[in-house]
Amino acid sequence: MKTQLQPKFNKDRYLDGDSVTRRIYSEASPLIPGGTSRLHYVSDPYPIYAHRGVGCRLTDVDGDERVDCLNNMTALIHGHCDPDVTTAVVDQAQLGVSFSEPSEPEIALAKLIIDRVPSVEKIHFRSSGTEAVMMAIKLARAFTGRHAIAKFEGAYHGYYDYVQLGIGSNPSNWGEARAPRSVPSSGGLSPTVTDEVVVMPFNDRSAVEQLLDKYGGKLAALLVEPLSNRSGMAQPDTGFYEFLRQITRQHDILLVFDEVIAFRLGTDGAQGRYGGSPDLTTFGKIIGGGIPIGAVGGRADVLNLLKPDAGPNMVLSGGTYSGNPLSAAAGRATLAKLDTATFARLDFLGERMRTGVNAIFQAGQQRAQATGDGSLFQIVPTDQPIENYRSVPTDPSANLWLDQFQSKLLETGVIISHRGLSCLSTAMDELVVDECLDAFEKAVSLMRKT
Numbered sequence: 201m202k203t204q205l206q207p208k209f210n211k212d213r214y215l216d217g218d219s220v221t222r223r224i225y226s227e228a229s230p231l232i233p234g235g236t237s238r239l240h241y242v243s244d245p246y247p248i249y250a251h252r253g254v255g256c257r258l259t260d261v262d263g264d265e266r267v268d269c270l271n272n273m274t275a276l277i278h279g280h281c282d283p284d285v286t287t288a289v290v291d292q293a294q295l296g297v298s299f300s301e302p303s304e305p306e307i308a309l310a311k312l313i314i315d316r317v318p319s320v321e322k323i324h325f326r327s328s329g330t331e332a333v334m335m336a337i338k339l340a341r342a343f344t345g346r347h348a349i350a351k352f353e354g355a356y357h358g359y360y361d362y363v364q365l366g367i368g369s370n371p372s373n374w375g376e377a378r379a380p381r382s383v384p385s386s387g388g389l390s391p392t393v394t395d396e397v398v399v400m401p402f403n404d405r406s407a408v409e410q411l412l413d414k415y416g417g418k419l420a421a422l423l424v425e426p427l428s429n430r431s432g433m434a435q436p437d438t439g440f441y442e443f444l445r446q447i448t449r450q451h452d453i454l455l456v457f458d459e460v461i462a463f464r465l466g467t468d469g470a471q472g473r474y475g476g477s478p479d480l481t482t483f484g485k486i487i488g489g490g491i492p493i494g495a496v497g498g499r500a501d502v503l504n505l506l507k508p509d510a511g512p513n514m515v516l517s518g519g520t521y522s523g524n525p526l527s528a529a530a531g532r533a534t535l536a537k538l539d540t541a542t543f544a545r546l547d548f549l550g551e552r553m554r555t556g557v558n559a560i561f562q563a564g565q566q567r568a569q570a571t572g573d574g575s576l577f578q579i580v581p582t583d584q585p586i587e588n589y590r591s592v593p594t595d596p597s598a599n600l601w602l603d604q605f606q607s608k609l610l611e612t613g614v615i616i617s618h619r620g621l622s623c624l625s626t627a628m629d630e631l632v633v634d635e636c637l638d639a640f641e642k643a644v645s646l647m648r649k650t
């Protein structure tokens with residue numbers, strides 16, 4: 201859905217003393233911790249509350265419309281209320297929203313993904329990316345007979361205990377660059393978790409070699425987030441994923457790509473873009489068209505451990521909503537509209553956005569940059585090159601800059617996450633990107649006045 205240029209400025213009604221947002225927030229706070237179940241949406245003084253979304257625009261409860269460059273944390277690749285996705289959902293809802301029995305949309309979505317991603321021979325659906333990661337780890341443990349896992353520092357894989365390590369660390373606790381500490385990033389984790397997770401530095405081959413020489417025999421899986429937003433969307437060095445492919449094979453460790461976000465990069469996702477051919481891939485977000493979903497796909501001999509006759513290592517799976525027809529119908533309609541031409545257009549728009557934002561930061565003397573690839577972009581509060589998680593500033597002043605910049609962007613008409621995560625949708629065109637760039641320019645001048 202194309203949209204026309206609609207320059208508006210100062211969309212800050214949500215901050216007024218008598219705003220609907222403020223009223224809803226004060227009603228929500230005593231009921232829901234933080235006023236929302238999406239805690240990453242909590243921002244100072246409170247988040248905006250969505251009223252409705254159409255195409256690339258979202259209207260808040262105070263009636264202010266902004267360009268949505270977050271798209272439910274990247275899940276909505278066609279923006280809001282895409283007509284084909286909406287029709288698929290309504291049609292399916294009229295047949296039934298969920299059943300105990302398996303249904304045809306699940307199989308259709310499975311076929312679509314398997315046809316597109318060469319490393320995926322079989323697939324198993326879950327209801328969220330977190331569940332997909334959890335299942336990938338269980339499958340890897342059952343397949344290898346080992347229990348520990350490895351992940352990269354800064355990589356976010358959802359909120360399963362074993363991956364909530366090494367994502368919020370800072371210079372006071374992150375340890376040696378070549379052997380990062382497994383710093384817990386959440387309360388409530390069992391203390392034994394830290395002993396079962398090896399955290400590795402991204403883009404550092406010799407450190408990875410050394411850590412795998414030391415711990416490889418204990419590891420069931422190595423998890424990779426191919427374009428990690430908490431690591432400033434650091435690009436993999438040339439051949440890094442092929443290197444991971446070879447070294448994990450040498451150590452009999454399963455290589456798992458977490459493409460919950462990065463599947464946005466093309467018909468065959470990040471592995472098509474950067475190489476690596478993983479044993480397992482986790483999916484989520486866009487494959488459900490905006491309705492809850494997760495999936496783990498990959499080698500048939502690993503996925504077959506889910507079969508009831510798999511023997512003593514059979515992995516028990518459940519999930520009232522796993523493979524539900526509503527998510528599958530929305531996902532199928534979403535993927536059906538994503539061909540190589542569509543991805544090429546998203547790549548072009550993404551490049552226009554990143555180049556434009558970087559020029560604006562430079563002209564406005566902001567120590568910040570837009571990184572990313574394809575339709576994904578990340579605002580990072582540094583002008584230095586990004587190699588891995590440690591290239592991204594963790595100091596309070598950098599975080600404050602990002603928080604303030606995100607608020608200024610809300611005022612000038614663009615939504616991004618307060619951590620800087622942003623993305624485009626197929627509902628956007630060059631006019632919309634230029635409208636966003638205009639808002640970025642205004643936000644920079646507001647920053648210069650503060």
Ligand SMILES: Cc1ncc(COP(=O)(O)O)c(C=O)c1O
Pocket residue numbers: 273327328329330331333356357358359425458459460461484485493494
């Ligand atoms: C790379 C990655 N993996 C896993 C997850 C968890 O997915 P979900 O939020 O659907 O549980 C996320 C969520 O943002 C993610 O970005």
